Ligand code: 5AD
C-alpha cells in the first residue's frame with residue numbers, strides 16, 4: 001500500500017525526506033526539491049523511516065553510487081508496522097541515465113525524475129497519487145520525467161528557504177567537455193549558465209537569511225557565463241557578491257583546468273573574500289592518459305596554471321581528483337600521477353578507481369586495467385595523498401586565522417570549523433556558536449584535520465597573504 005498518497009486525495013500533506021548522494025550539485029538540488037515540497041504544503045522530517053515521501057537523489061558517476069539506490073529502495077519498500085510504505089522517488093543522475101531500467105529493476109519506485117526536470121516533482125507526485133494502487137505492477141513507474149528542457153528549471157523553483165551560515169548556490173549546470181570516462185554530459189546535459197541578476201538576487205536572499213559563506217557550484221563552475229560571451233563571468237560574479245556586506249567568504253567548485261581564465265586567477269589576488277582554496281581536478285599525471293581521457297590539458301599546462309595561481313595567491317590550497325586504472329594506464333603512467341601529487345603538494349585530493357560507465361567512449365576501449373591492479377594503485381595513491389595532506393596541515397601550525405564554526409566536535413565544548421584553506425579545525429571554545437567566525441591559532445596538524453585555539457584577533461587575510 002502506498003503511504004498517504006491515494007486516488008481519493010490528490011493534494012495530501014505528507015512528511016518528506018530527501019536523501020542526497022554524490023556531489024555538491026546534488027546537495028543543492030536536494031535542498032531545492034525540499035523547497036518545492038515544502039511550498040506544496042509537505043513537511044520535512046529528518047529520517048526516511050518517518051517519511052511518507054522519500055526522495056533518493058542519486059549519483060551515477062561510478063557504479064557503486066548507482067548500487068546504493070537499489071539497496072535503499074530494497075529497504076524502503078518493505079511494509080512498515082502499520083502496513084504502509086513510503087512513496088519512493090528516484091531522482092538525480094541515475095534516474096536520468098537509467099530511468100527505464102530502474103522501473104524494471106525496482107518496480108516499487110513511484111516517481112522517476114531527472115536532474116533537469118525536478119521542478120515538476122509536485123506535479124509528478126500528484127500524477128502518481130492519481131493512479132489507483134491496483135495499477136501497481138501494471139506499469140513500471142507511476143510518473144516519470146527525464147526530459148532535458150531548454151528552459152532552465154531554476155525559473156520554476158520557489159524562493160529558497162536555506163538557513164545556515166554556509167550555503168551552496170548553483171550558478172551553472174552541465175558539461176560540454178566529454179571526458180571519455182564521464183557520464184555527466186549525458187545525465188546533466190550541456191553547459192547552461194544562470195542569469196547573473198538571478199544569482200545576485202539568490203545570494204542576497206541567502207545572506208539576509210544568515211549565510212556568511214557562499215560556495216558557487218556547477219559541474220564546470222569556472223565555465224560560468226563563457227558560453228554567453230559578454231561580461232557575466234565567474235570572476236565578475238565573485239566581485240559582485242563580494243560587495244554584499246554580510247557575506248564574508250566566497251568559494252567555488254568544481255573547476256576545469258581549461259577554463260581557469262586570467263581574470264579568475266587575478267580574482268584570487270584581488271578579492272580578499274575569495275577563499276584561498278581551489279579544487280582543480282587533474283585526473284592523471286600522464287599527458288598520454290590525459291589525451292586518451294580527452295581532458296584538453298596536459299601535465300605541463302596544468303602545472304603552469306597552478307604556478308600562475310600561486311603567483312597570484314601564494315597561500316592558495318589546492319585540491320584535485322584522480323582516476324587510477326584508466327584503460328591503457330601503465331605503471332609508468334601511474335608513476336607520473338604519483339609524481340604530480342608530490343610536485344603539487346595538494347592540501348587534499350579525491351581518488352577513484354576507473355569505473356566503466358555504459359555509453360561513454362572509455363567503457364569500450366581496449367586494455368581495460370584489471371581490478372586488482374586498480375586497487376593496488378589506488379592504495380598507493382591514497383597513501384601519497386594522505387601524506388601530502390598531513391604535510392600541508394603540519395605546515396599550517398602557527399598560522400593565525402579565522403574559522404567558520406560548522407558543527408559540534410566529539411568532546412563536550414568542542415566545535416569544528418573550517419579554515420580559509422578548507423581544513424577542518426577542532427577548537428575548544430566557550431561563548432561561540434555554530435555559524436560564528438572566530439579568530440584562532442592553528443596548534444596541531446593531523447592527516448585530516450587541524451587543532452586550533454581561540455585567540456583575540458586574527459590578522460586580516462590580505463595581511464596574512466603578504467606574510468605568506
Ligand atoms: N570512474 C571513476 N571516477 C570517475 N569520475 C568521473 N567519472 C568517473 C569514472 N567513470 C571522477 C572524476 C571526477 C569526479 C567527480 O569523479 O575524478 O572529477
Ligand code: SF4
Nearest residue numbers: 175177178179182184
Ligand atoms: Fe565529467 Fe569531464 Fe565534464 Fe568533469 S569536465 S563533468 S569529468 S566530462
